[in-house]
Amino acid sequence: MKQALVDDTEDVSLDLGNEEELAFRKAKIRHPLATFFHLFFRVSAIVTYVCCDWFSRSFVGCFVTVLLLLSFDFWSVKNVTGRLLVGLRWWNHIDEDGKGRWIFEARKASPQRSVATEAEARIFWLGLVICPLIWTVFFFSTLFSLKLEWLALVTAGISLQAANLYGYILCKMGGERDIGKITASFLSQMVFQTASPRDFQKPGLKGLEIHKH
Amino acid sequence: MRSHIREFDSSTLNESVQNTIMRDLKAVGKKFMHVLYPRKSNTLLRDWDLWGPLILCVTLALMLQRSSVDSEKDGGPQFAEVFVIVWFGAVTITLNSKLLGGNISFFQSLCVLGYCILPLTVAMLVCRLVLLAEQGPINFMVRLFVVIVMFTWSIVASTAFLADSQPPNRKALAIYPVFLFYFVISWMILTFTPQ
Numbered sequence: 001m002k003q004a005l006v007d008d009t010e011d012v013s014l015d016l017g018n019e020e021e022l023a024f025r026k027a028k029i030r031h032p033l034a035t036f037f038h039l040f041f042r043v044s045a046i047v048t049y050v051c052c053d054w055f056s057r058s059f060v061g062c063f064v065t066v067l068l069l070l071s072f073d074f075w076s077v078k079n080v081t082g083r084l085l086v087g088l089r090w091w092n093h094i095d096e097d098g099k100g101r102w103i104f105e106a107r108k109a110s111p112q113r114s115v116a117t118e119a120e121a122r123i124f125w126l127g128l129v130i131c132p133l134i135w136t137v138f139f140f141s142t143l144f145s146l147k148l149e150w151l152a153l154v155t156a157g158i159s160l161q162a163a164n165l166y167g168y169i170l171c172k173m174g175g176e177r178d179i180g181k182i183t184a185s186f187l188s189q190m191v192f193q194t195a196s197p198r199d200f201q202k203p204g205l206k207g208l209e210i211h212k213h
Numbered sequence: 214m215r216s217h218i219r220e221f222d223s224s225t226l227n228e229s230v231q232n233t234i235m236r237d238l239k240a241v242g243k244k245f246m247h248v249l250y251p252r253k254s255n256t257l258l259r260d261w262d263l264w265g266p267l268i269l270c271v272t273l274a275l276m277l278q279r280s281s282v283d284s285e286k287d288g289g290p291q292f293a294e295v296f297v298i299v300w301f302g303a304v305t306i307t308l309n310s311k312l313l314g315g316n317i318s319f320f321q322s323l324c325v326l327g328y329c330i331l332p333l334t335v336a337m338l339v340c341r342l343v344l345l346a347e348q349g350p351i352n353f354m355v356r357l358f359v360v361i362v363m364f365t366w367s368i369v370a371s372t373a374f375l376a377d378s379q380p381p382n383r384k385a386l387a388i389y390p391v392f393l394f395y396f397v398i399s400w401m402i403l404t405f406t407p408q
Contacts, residue, residue, distance in 0.1 A: 060292050092320065099316070100321065
């Protein structure tokens with residue numbers, strides 16, 4: 001009697017190293033604290049700005065609080081969460097002769113570990129893109145409702161958040177200069193992942209499916 | 214704006230968060246020291262940061278508030294006014310010096326101008342304390358003296374850092390907006406009354 005060469009209950013033996021690598025890559029969040037703080041300062045700045053009339057009637061208190069939250073958010077996204085979550089960093093360096101130049105760094109993905117988990121990268125980029133858009137909406141609402149004393153704050157918010165966004169986009173672009181291509185590939189990746197996360201597989205994994213019982 | 218991609222070097226980029234915070238705090242502290250004792254050094258220019266200017270601007274704006282009877286409008290416009298004057302003024306001076314051909318970068322100039330507000334912030338503090346005493350001409354003379362001294366200190370400090378970056382025949386053209394900038398701030402400080 002011929003036994004089926006492969007039947008459903010047969011285990012597929014895997015390299016232990018690859019299994020670990022799979023588990024590590026599939027780990028949802030590697031840096032929970034960094035992820036939390038990445039979103040905490042941005043979201044609380046927006047919430048404070050929107051709800052400041054409920055907390056206290058003081059314009060100054062609200063202004064200073066939101067400004068401090070925006071500054072902390074700028075510093076932590078630029079210096080901490082970028083390099084922890086997605087392995088990117090950018091800064092300004094002054095040469096000996098006084099010339100300033102901007103430096104953009106991206107951590108190379110090694111075969112042992114990938115640079116970023118999908119969940120962390122998604123949280124990072126969504127947080128980075130959505131908040132400046134919200135502040136832009138606030139800008140127009142402030143302008144048209146003529147509450148001009150808030151305009152200074154909203155302008156500060158937009159510039160700080162847009163600066164981080166621009167810096168990280170330039171890091172991500174690397175040598176690629178064509179912004180259109182980068183945007184198209186980024187958007188298609190987001191759509192593809194959202195539509196069918198289970199079907200999204202890196203090509204190298206084709207032979208390593210684990211049979212489920 | 215040149216940029217290039219290279220591998221992470223593990224010296225500062227994989228440091229712990231605490232190290233990053235302490236490094237930045239020490240840099241801010243060192244710059245405050247440099248403003249208090251202005252010497253020809255490159256520290257203020259090389260590692261620029263805008264934390265000092267932010268702290269000084271907020272402190273100055275808080276102290277320049279008038280307490281009003283109506284708690285609804287509690288000094289809102291004056292607060293935002295100080296912010297706009299300081300930052301917009303600093304940006305304008307920077308643009309001016311760049312247009313005159315200075316070889317200082319945008320943020321370095323903002324950094325120097327912001328940090329050199331420190332003497333005027335101290336003057337504001339002193340003025341508020343002096344105003345707690347009895348009002349009168351002596352009161353005013355004391356405040357005038359303090360403000361003039363601190364104003365001169367600010368000008369000397371910022372000129373020490375900024376003048377070198379300008380071509381020699383343009384130094385006066387680049388420095389007079391700085392003079393105006395600190396003059397406006399000193400005026401706001403001197404004419405401040407608590408009610």
